[in-house]
Amino acid sequence: MSESPRVVYFSTKSGNTRRFVEKLGMPAERIPFEHDAPPLKVQSPYILIVPSYGGGNASGAVPRPVIHFLNDEHNRRFIRGVIAAGNTNFGTAYGIAGRIVAEKCDVPLLYRFELFGTPQDVANVRQGVTSFWQQHQ
């Protein structure tokens, strides 16, 4: 078991989620975006940070590479929580991908942030994840 919280994330070319993860400054691995890239295999517990697609429907909200990553039972076994990126403009669908993954994997949705997050979001997540990690890794 690692001391520091570990993050697995997905980010498209716009890079909002990647920017948030970089600001967090925690060890992080990116689920590959390219179709021909080798699949990511994790070996230890992690928190998933995922952007939401679409504007209201559950279908298509979770990026397909994230679904493929979680379809791997080995990867799924190590997930401890989810953080979702989104936009409140999408109303009830704000961060919906996080809700879907949380339900399917039976882990808590820890936090939601918009776009690449404000400095306060980064501080909240850094502090929250650190204490959560001590109890749930």
Next chain:
Amino acid sequence: MTDMQTPAAPQLKRIDAINWNRLQDEKDLEVWNRLTSNFWLPEKVPLSNDIQSWNTLTSEEQQLTIRVFTGLTLLDTIQSSVGAPSLMPDSRTPHEEAVYANITFMEAVHARSYSSIFSTLCATRDVDDAFRWSEENPTLQAKSALILERYYSEDPLMRKVASVFLESFLFYSGFFLPMYWSSHAKLTNTADLIRLIIRDEAVHGYYIGYKFQLAYEEETPERQAEVKQYAFDLLMDLYDNEVKYTESLYDGVGLTEDVKKFLHYNANKALMNLGFEALFPDSVTDVDPTIMAALAPNADENHDFFSGSGSSYVIGRAEATEDDDWAF
């Protein structure tokens, strides 16, 4: 790009047939699909169910509402007739141009939908008065001029900056009011329609901001610094004007300070769409929770898991995921 000697002679620009099966940027197709699947028309919203509610508003509240919607109509008109088309010549891909065509049309739908609200709820004379008010109102005209100046400029980066500020910042002094009414169980069908517009504007601001960032990355550090300075200068000019506009509209009903928080919150999101860090600190972006709740009606959960407040330990509620991709 423009030849002042021969304004009537269009430059011959080669056009190739658009192939959606050969993408240079997958974001174009992703956003196209998102926008087309979000397509809607005002006829689908039962606005007439708000007639009773409309009649419970005081005449001052009715006038405020009509004026706010007229101001929003002006912004949508600008975006449809000038803003989005002005982005087309600098498209990096043919697919980007097609997305702007979608945005252009959808902004026309937005502008049109306010007239649907008016014809359903309001007296013709009151609406005519509001349109006259919009033509003469100095702060509304000032924001229009600040934006149009960029749209007509020769700087493609600033055209995108101005577009993102319109889509992601300027609308919100107006969007506040239907969310406020909705939080008081008034004009709830109208609020449903406005939420559809709010959803569209988020995609527009995100996409135009994304394309801005691609172009911005290619510039020299000196030019980047210049553009960033112009962008923040424009935001502050728009903000100063927006505060005056807000005071002129909302002082009478005592909501100005609440609207200003909503402005700060959305200004930060506009900056983030452009890839810039948020400017307004948390202490001035604490939008009234009832307004935030009005953006997401029927959402009963609070996801602040870390602070332990609210209904926090959320193991997502049942969401029907219809994707075939899930294997568990």
